Amino acid sequence: MKRTILLTTLLLLVTAAQAQRIHAYVAAGATVSQVEGDELKGFKKWGGIAGVGAMVRLSENGRWKMSVEADFAQRGFRNNTRNPYNVNLTLNYIDIPVAFHFHDNKGGLEVGAGILYGRLVRQPHGEIDHISTFIPDSTDMTFLKNDFAALLDLRFTVWRGLQLNLRFQYSLIPIKKDWKFSEYENESQIQNDNPNVWYNNCRNISIGVRLIYEFGTGDDNGIIGKRSKKRR
Template sequence: MRPIQKYYLMLLGIASLILCCPAVPLRAQSSESGERGYFDGSKPFYAGLVAGLNVSTVQRDNFSGYHQPGLNAGATVYWHFAAPLAFSIDLLFSQKGAKGVNTANSPYAGTYYEKYTMRLNYLEVPLLLHYIVSPKWQFGAGASYNALISAKETYETIYPVYIDPDRFPFQKYEIDLVASGSMKLYKGLMLQVRYQYSVTPVRKAWDVPQGLGIGNQLNNMFVFRLAYLF
């Protein structure tokens, strides 16, 4: 079985487990402010919009650090199917990649800077199971399916280096594991922080340009975003 097929089956299994979970009656809870309507048992479904920032790096390149910012924006749907549990699915435009600067030396040019940028644009679909601590706080975990829309890679040493995208391709699809925390700020407005790490390669070892990394490359990022639920 190919690796990508195994992750399809994993996502299907997570969804099946949630759908088959015994339905615990939702019971209204009161928040500290006395507000009702958001994860307090008063309704099972919420839809909303999300927008925020990815701060990303790529493991096993030659440039460390979370230096590549990117957009994380789209729509989300929650199903609050049991008193402490909710299931969410997002449809996102998500920008990932890497950026770095190294100092190098040449006997001919002296000290110079190596500058590298990788920009990966994805259509992303995260599937998460959330534990509702209270109408204000929740924590979640799950997986995210990413389909590559476009990729751009630049590298400069003493002079610009052309990286042929056909010779050094990125994978068209990849899967992340996701951990999430959310805090309600006001009514339907939530602050969300996520951590994501690839479990399938962004680019396989034999497709990495010489001098720009060793081994399979993996996305690694933090997400800081706002969500507004209706």
């Protein structure tokens, strides 16, 4: 699976490089996330994100672009009270996002949308604790290996190749299926062992804030453009 991801990424980059101009970039920042279906509310889990990417110009005026990245990203969920339960779990992913962007040449704003494939490289690690009347099933905290998400991307040019990036992403498929929750309304239910039981499918939701540095943006022709010009 890892080889397939790498080969697919390389194929996209090579194909794009043959057709249009391309700029490499590096990115690093932080994420705040939550898991839909965990019976908690709010973006409370902080993590890190870092990676490399390539931005490909799809039009001569540079307004339409495509990006491909390889990122290490942390997601998860956190709640620091026992209402309804205490948890702090981290999910480590290798992400391959592919997005199409529209660049405003006058204002320096770039708007993008795309899809992301995430591969879970480490199962949840951390802690989980609960009260006697609300019980998330922690006997099997195995999450699914694959995550496919839709993403929205905003980039603001700060100075030359330096950009501020905001990214929102939402899982299109569950990252955990049929997570069991049990709740007792009162002590008599506990004594009778007769809880209310339900099952949730869970999805990642995260917001990323990053700094991006794109190389070669001072040259309108880009890396590939330079080579093409020399050949002429």
